[in-house]
Amino acid sequence: MNKIILIIKREYLSRVRKKSFIVMTILGPILMAALMMTPLLMDNSDTEERSVWICDESGLFISQFEKAEDINTTFFIEPLVEVKALFNQSNAFALVHIPSSTDSTISLLENSINVFAHKPISIANRRLISRNVESVIESIKLKNEGLTRDIIEKTRVDINLNTIILGESGLEKSGSTEIALGLSMAGGFLIYIFIFLYGAMVMRGVMEEKTSRIVEIIISSVKPFQLMMGKIIGVALVGFTQFALWILLTFVLSTVATTLLVNPADINPADIANGTELILQDVDIPQNGIASILAQLQSINISFLLGMFLFYFVGGYLMYGSLFAAVGAAVDSETDSQQFMMPITIPLIFSIIALQTILENPDSSLAFWCSIIPFTSPIIMMGRLPFDPPLWEIGLSMVLLIIGFIFTSWIAGRIYRIGILMYGQKVTYKTLWKWIKQS
């Protein structure tokens, strides 16, 4: 037991002290932030005022066109040919041509508006123009029918469905599909990333021991299985450390960034409210905002979910980790590892793809089987958990994951103990099978 702790300590320290670990830990959140910020920044850099000319032959639009941000509109009532000639010499951004029409022929406009430009126009700008034109046409049409925009606004309804799930004991629980969806996706995805990132690290570690020829020295002191498990656990701790540091750094970075970059005077309560509303609309969350999210979060048993997440996180990693170790032991170089990586990565990739389908229908038989079979259960069951699958299914899935973990470690251990001492041999699935059978 003492020796396995020694191994864990070495595996952990030798990785955590590496420059690449420190660099990745610091760079990770920065890269993430950059990845998310770049599109925003690029978009913002595009804020110069653009002049858009509108050739409104009938003069119907001039009075109702809303002034749009960043766009400087100029109206013309001259015929298109003349305006176009002027436009060609100007550096105006776009020329919108609205052919003349009367109230009765206004419907015809829908397909006859052209935009002339020197350069292709972005989708956002097109939408801006078309939204404006549409709303003017809409208003004109409404007026023709004897309605005003105010009446329409007043009659608008927005329904917010509260799902309430009736438990067998008559217990009522408010369902929380959106938050649940977010949580389960995030949980499943984290497990997926973790297994891939650190499973590969285990594999490379085993290969390093094999190619540097230190392995025979070590297994004359400890059992191969101890060495393998020590490495898997050590790398897991490296992963936890890195994740924890990433979360911490991201938190620190975002705090620093907001205090430094956002001028307090700019923070306008109304803006913030609008902002949240916008975000909420994007993810399809009811309009009454944060209060509702909090209510929903309370309805989910967070500590249960967190506990389960840890279980599937660790269980899934351990199960796949030993397989990665076995692959590392069987091959001499990273290039040879590809053929054996396939059967390991396929169930993982399958899980993450199946997760999307399963979330739409969390009680399907695909969902059931995928959350029971240990190869897919860490990701899929994690995704299903917020939808309250039956307890016996959770129990079965957990037991099977433990059995699966013991089984893969046993198989991997048998491949590992022989593989690490085999040099320069072409290993096929047939040889692996022989190693497993050999006493």
Add this chain to the structure above:
Amino acid sequence: MKVLEVQSVSKTYIHHKALDNISLSVQEGQIFGLLGPNGAGKTSLIRIINQITIPDEGRVLFNGEPLNHNHIGQIGYLPEERGLYKKMKVGEQALYLAQLKGLSEKEAKKALRSWFERFDINTWWDKKVEELSKGMAQKIQFITTVLHQPKLLIFDEPFSGFDPINANIIKDEILQLKENGTSIIFSTHRMESVEELCDHIALIDKSKKILDGPINEIKDKYKQQIYKVDFSSSKLGFLDRLPEHLKLVQQNAHKAEIQILNDSSATDLIRFLLDHSDIKGFEEKIPTVNEIFIRTVQGN
């Protein structure tokens, strides 16, 4: 006293039998040469002694007890395929390996310091292994093998990678260890070092033991009654007409090697030779381990 006793050990892998009913024993303070051609089964046997694999049949006793995990700290093993973690610092790595053998950190540090002092390599402590030359790394490996003062040491090709000067240093260290009562199993293809170091040899070929005994007895046994004679004249025409019980093995200028084919004595041979010529030198030809190796393996 027997430190190690291998009793009728057999081991079969999928394709072949690696060891077939091998028995041998190593005495305290003995250097035991484990010889054999490539693929004979030496490494399989060594791995069984190190508990890396277990035998299919037979058993191994260490100090009279069946081999178990408590013995790991009393065995030191320098494998033929050996290396170190390249990115780790020398001192740290040596400490780690020593602790895996059961030394405490303090004991290990103390022992390491004295070995580093002895080899005058104190400056290597904080170097990374990848900065060392092959010979330097081999030295570190030697130290980590013997550091925990094991009762039994197993060296598989310990001199590979060393220049002659360093090989000599290591050889002296091995002799010193033997002096201190350590038993050593020594596996190599360099027969001249077997000749120099070993007290006892065993030869394994095609997974069977074909020879086992003290090196002097084996040499005696393999003597073929061949005598090297140095004549003072070069008129050696009589050698072509030797009597039937004598055979001319080799001849050049003044010298000849003559084999006695029946059980007549060397004195008879000298008498016969003196009748025909004058003799400057006369000595029995002792077979080298190299010759014994080749003869037995080819005859097997």
